[in-house]
Amino acid sequence: MRFRKMESIVEAVGDTPLVRLRSLEKDAPGTKIYLKLEYANPGGSVKDRPALQMMLDAIEDGRLTSDKILIDATSGNTGVAYSLFGAALGYRIQLVMPSNVSQARKDITEAFGTEIIYSDPMEGSDGAIRKVRQLVVEEPDRYFYADQYSNPSNPRAHYLGTGGEILEQVGDEITHFVAGLGTSGTCMGTTRRLREHSREIECIAIEPAEALHGLEGLKHMASSLVPEIYDPKLPDEILPVGTDAGWDMSDRLAAHEGLHVGHSTGANVAGALEVAKRPEASCVVAIACDRGDRYFAPMKWEKHYEW
C-alpha cells in the first residue's frame, strides 16, 4: 500500500489501488472483475490526474504563469482538483459552474481559496462551458483557460499514469477495460496506453442511455457539446447504461463490497458486469471515479436554489 513520504501533496496523485469485486463476480462466474480506486487520489477523484497534468504541462511551456488565473468550467471533481493543486502550487483559480450544484461542492472548492462564477442551471455543464468561453474572449490575457474538454494533457495523464498502472497491476490477465465518458479523458488516454500492450484488450466506453440522466460526470454525447479530445472511433464499443442501473449498482457496491462510490462509478461497474458475463471475458477492469459521499443530498432546509 501507500507508505510514501513526500515533499508536496502533488506527489500523492496516481498509484491508486486495484480491488477485486468478489461479491459481484458471483453474477459472472469465471471472470475476475477489478475496480481501480481513483478516489484514493488526494482530491478524492480520478480528476486529480488530468487537472495536475494540465497544470504542470502549462507551467512547463509558459501558458500558466503566476500572474494568470486558471479558469475552467466544472461542476465537480476537476474543480476540487484545480483548487487543491492551485493552493499547493500557488496559482489563483476561478471555476464556472451551474448555480444548482450542491452547497457542499461550492464549500469544498472555496475552502482552497477558489473563486466561483455561476452559470444558468437550465443549461447544465454546457452552459458553464459557454460562460467560461465568453469570459476568456473578453479578457484573454488575464486567464489560462485549462479547458479540460479540449486539452490534450487530460488524456495524456491517463496515457502516462492510469493505463500503465493497470498493466502493472493485472499484467497480461486483462481482457476488457471499462470507463465512462465525461470529458472522455480517462477512456481516451487509458485506451491508447492499453492498445500498446502486446495482446489485444477490448476497451469499452460507458455512456448514459438517455439525454436527461442522473449519472453526474458522464455525458450523453449525442445531446451534448462533444469534447474535442473525444475520438468516437477509439473505443471498441460504446455501451449505454441507464441511470437506475448505475444508481442501484452504487448501492450494491457499498452494501456488498464496502465501496461507497458515486453514480458514475456505479454505471461503469454495471457496464463491467454486463461485459464480464460475455464468454470471451476473463478479467475486466473498471474505473471508480469518486466516492459516494460527494453526492450526499442537502437537507431540506439547506436546499435553496437561486435563478
Add this chain to the structure above:
Amino acid sequence: MAVTVRIPTPLRSLTGGADEVSANGGTVAEVIESLETNHPGMKDRLCDDKGVRRFVNIYANDEDIRFLDNLETTLKEGDTLSIVPAIAGGASL
C-alpha cells in the same frame, strides 16, 4: 390554467429547441400530461411508474415539488414550472 414550463437543454430536442413552452393544468401532473400531448415523449423522460424519476427535479416557481405535494402540487395561472436535471446528484429524500 396556463403555466410556463422551462425546459433544460437535454429535453429541447422534444420542444423544437424551445427553452420555454406554455402548458395547461391545475396540478403538476396535469401539466405533464399537457406537455406529453404537445411534445410526445416528455412524460416518459420525466416520470416512471413511481412518479417523478429520481434524477429529475421539478420546481413550481422556486420550490422543489418534492417538498410540496409532488405531482399533486397545485399551480395557478402564470406560474412557472422548471425542469432541472439533477446534476448535483443524489436523491432528495
